[in-house]
Amino acid sequence: MKKLVLTGAAGRLGSYLREPLTKMCDELVSTDRVDDIGTLYPGESYVQADLSSLDAMLEVIKGADMVVHFGAIGDEAPWDDILQSNIIGAYNVWEAAYRCGVKRVVYASSVHAVGMHLKTDTIGLDAPHRPDTYYGLAKCFCEDLASLYWDKRGVESVCMRIFSCAQATNARSIGTWLSYDDLIHLVERSIDSPVVGFTVVYGISNNDRAVVDNSKAGHLGYRPKDNAEVFAKAVFADTPPLDNKDLANLCIGGPFATVELGNSGVAALGVVDDRKET
Structure with missing residues (x-):
């Protein structure tokens, strides 16, 4: 391809994709939106732009073959913040992609679009939306937006419902971990698969205790290699007995299932900010 666009390049996950x-x-x-993202890689340029501006997205996306959309707030937040960044921002990306003739948007959706489903249900990709927060609700909107733009305007999309893409430091992550290497592999397959139409796939590694079924996304060729079981013994040894009536332990959205709307869910996860520096 001649040109790819990566939104959210300053974020933790974006830093591993560049x-x-x-x-x-x-x-x-x-x-x-930041002033600088550090040293650029060969073939990379940086444009400061705000997702909430359609004009800005049109300028950035012009001439692109595909867009990898990782921009927006990556946590539960007040409604007005989610609306501007995660909902209006997403509309601007898909609308700009359509106007600029982009073939495909590869989108960082989230488990939180279905976060209120139970772990023990081992849901597949046909499970109905069941968001756990405003953040998860925005992911539902974006998946439906992607479906609409495929059906009515021919813009392909892969919506990756990303799970715990961070260091495996808590009991939940033993079933929900997505390694950085598997994240990169998933994005690569979402880009180089010849035809995807509208596809949803769970962004999760090859964990023995995986809480979802990814079999209906086999056409992408996503074959994760890493397994959080290597961390299980140490993590469980440091974890007190879990309350089996607490929705934070029962639902695949984890603590997002119990936080008050508008309040951070990430704060309860102990996520280590180990972004890749350049």
């Missing part, structure tokens, strides 16, 4: 994406195209345009 270098591998430069190897899939002649030009990678990374974008975010």
Whole structure:
């Protein structure tokens, strides 16, 4: 491909995608709201832009083959913040992609679009939306937006329902972990698969205790290699007995299932900010 666009390039997950994406195209345009994202990789440029501006997205996306959309707030937040960044921002990305003739949007959706389902149900990709927060509700909107733009305007999308893409430091993550290497593999397959139409896939590693079924996304060729079971003994040894009536332990959304709307869910997860520095 000639040009890829990566939104959310300054974020933790975006930091791991920048270098591998430069190897899939002649030009990678990374974008975010910050002033600077550090040293650029060969073939990469940086454009400061706000997702809430359609004009800005049109300018950034012009001439792109595909957009990898990781921008927006990555946690539960007050409604007005979610509305501007995660909902209006997503509309601007898909609308700009349509107007600019982009083939496909690869989107960082989230488990929180279905976060109120129980772990023990081992849901598949046909499970109905069941968001656990405003953040999860925005992911539902974006998945439906992606479906609409495929059905009515021919813009392909892969919506990756990302689970625990961080260090496996708590009991929940033993079933929900997504390693950075598997994240990169999933994004690569979402880009290089010849035809995807509208596809939803769970972003989860090859965990023995996985809480969802990804079999209906086999056409992407996503074959995760890593398994959180290697961390299980140490993590469980440091974990007190869990309350089996607490929705934070029962639901696949974890603590997002119990936080008050508008309040952070990430704060309860102990996520380590180990973003890749350049």
